[in-house]
Amino acid sequence: MNLLCHVAFLLLLGGVSCQNNRNAKPSSKLSKKTSSQSAELTPGDEPQSAPVVVDLSKESGTSGRSSSQQAPALPKPSDDMKLHFLKNTQVTCNDGTAAGFYLKESKGSKRWLIFLEGGWCCYNKETCNSRYKNIPRLMSSSEWSQTRKGTGILSAQADENPHWWNTNIVFIPYCSSDVWSGTAPPPKTKQGKDAAEYSFMGSLIIREVIKDLVPKGIKQAKVVMLAGTSAGGTGVLLNIEKVSSQLEQLGADAQVRGLVDSGWFLESKQQKAPECPDTISCTPTDAIKKGLRLWNGVIPEKCRQQYKKGEEWQCFFGHKLYSSLTSPLFVVQWLFDEEQLRVENIYIGGQSLSEQQWTYMQNLGKELKNSLKDVTAVFAPSCLSHTLITKSNWMDLQVKGTTLSRALQCWDKSLQEANRNSKTALKGCPIYLIDNCQWPQCNPTCPALIDLTTNQELTLLQVLAGMGLDLKKLGLDLKQEGSSLTGMVSNGG
Template sequence: MFSTLQPHKKAMATELLSPLLPQRRRGLAVAAAAPLLLLLLVVVVFSRSRLTVSSPERVDLTLVAGAREKGAVCLDGSPPGYHLRRGFGSGAHNWLIYLQGGAWCNTTQSCSERKRSSLGSSKFMRALKFSGILSNDHLENPDFYNWNIVVVRYCDGASFAGDAEGEDLDGTKLFFRGLRIWEAVIDELMGKGMDIAQQALLTGCSAGSLAALLHCDNFRGRFPQEVAVKCLSDAGFFIDVKDLSGERSMRSLINGVVHLQNVREVLPKDCLQNKDPTECFFASELIKSISTPTFILNSDYDSWQIRNVLAPSGSYPQQAWSSCKADIRNCSSTQIDVLHGFKNKLVSEMKVAEDNKNWGLFIDSCFTHCQTPFHITWHSPISPRLGDKTIAETVGDWYFGRRQDVKQIDCEYPCNPTCSSRLPTA
């Protein structure tokens, strides 16, 4: 069941590009008003700021030196890789580390399938386009554009957390070495100048965002105390909730990952004293143990979780929910009530972050997943806004201390008019 999650994320994980949510037909009144709406949009675009950005820069892949000798390898045994764009000017000594996402593999079969793609082997990895929080364009990425920016490729299937070996269906080895990959990449970057960083930010998207939470305090510990080090979680707040059929499909998936790939070493020791390792792999438990200032960015109507956690295939009458999962605007009032329940559960599990004065929150009500790596959601005229601030502006305010208590939790869908129909939805 869960191996089907991998292709679903593959395009976004390898290219960092987003699809557009299809437009729904409108009535005659909206059609008649289209010219006026178009004029208003043009006015807004030019009045907010001239966010005409350059084409995304392509950054080549670097393979980790001596990775095989360290046992720090992808699922197929190939060396892991990353993309490094050097900083410049005032950002020359600042570092942003972005951990790529792409779901997980929880069985020998699903991991065997992954190793024949860039999510399991560097043999299939190519140059990446950097946009959003990765961009070197000041208009698109006002606070981090000139930092050293690194995208660490995801090829272990367990959020850079496992340390084990297995056997493929064809008799060859499967390497579950995410933890060693993390350590090898960070060690190599330290040797390339990150050891003298003045400021640093660890972030990621989806499964990479969960990895940022898992490794947040370890990352902090690699720098002198006077260095400003923080973490940013983007769409990594997966929750343990019953699906529409009453099963805990997400817990089942994570349980498989935790035991197949042996992720225990990275889990909080205080959590393991009282809970099962599977529970300790969820963000709601991880944030209770993180001491490093962290920002949680998430949609409380997370499109990937609604499609794969709340309403996975086979858990409901297919026709009843397929249209709703494709586009939240197609959901019935009854279905919207179910989604409101999901939102309430997610927000309640963020209580620790909400109460911590050094942490930040941007929880919008848009039907989307992963918002930092895309220009359209990170910082553009049609980006989601809370308190009239884009995600980029809010994260910057939090990181640099320009505002106090940077915590925004949106109202219920469809209350936010800045939730564009063109946002990426996983």
């Protein structure tokens, strides 16, 4: 059973971490290897999968013809997001190639969704060289495609994205490796032990994208939602106040709100060497501390003022930053986030869990719940996973009978009615949704765990057995899992 669950969880934990290749040197030109996308990222932020083609032809106002009046000579408009490079050529990706964004316009819409891609970070010469060698698309635009197709909340298909399908959708690829916080151009000299040959301009890229969207109509926007997954979610927390201020200065009368998916991390409990040279031996806290100096990272001013010099890194953690933000935020967070577990060296399925590791897992859900208690709008399933909003099946998941798409629609209504500072949801329209059950995978709508060898789904009890837990000691029995499982998940979902 341990072997079975080991294989299953290798599939489950498909998000990856940066390879530790200290001797890798960036070449002057990027390799054309397409296999680089399989390289590992840590902690969290698997590259976004290639989304499906979608059709926006049903948008109201796009055509007044009946089926008998269609003009066959006219091609259907594409639903692809099209690549635009920044007009300001001084703001670049890590390697100096042009930064940019993908845009799918929805003519007439005054709603904008701007998405920040995830992909963790690098914070010194070794980790940046390794990242450049193994995952060049997260440091360079040289191989970006001319178009992208959107999935989940980025989809232009109403059945996949019922509330945001006909908005203006912007996808900003992550190529700055700085958790969207950097303002550091390449130095004039390439001397020194740090990653001096790279730019780190994530925060500036967001600023320039907003500028370039002005001719596209963003000044007329009524709602601008800045969204992101994992490191991109943390990027939302770090940049939403700046985006709101920038739009206000441009004369836009838009409400700016944030959607943070799997970017609400807790500080690591692990004690690791602070001089850590690679991502495997370095905690996120130490990585951020080192990175802030290298990136010339910027953080929201109100949060920075709360901490003394040298402690600014705390503003990268949502539960430390949230109270200082004024923009409305919706937080999507798995209570048993795979990448939060990786930080603690817990690779579920790889071996039996120690008592200490199992205790940490049990406490993780409780600690995350506690960290979210003051957040107005939350969707927190008790599942083992990482990222949600850009997955095609994102609407399959429910917390207490409500899908995320429905909760976001309720949030939209609550903001329209100026209830943003209250946890009291509109009647029959909840926006504060956290699973009650305490176990990983106890929500019956959690993403299925699949055994690669048999292509069969694994039950919760099989997962627990694979963790090395004594099921009999817990009062559970694989042979009677039906009744036991029903009882365990009765409070979930």
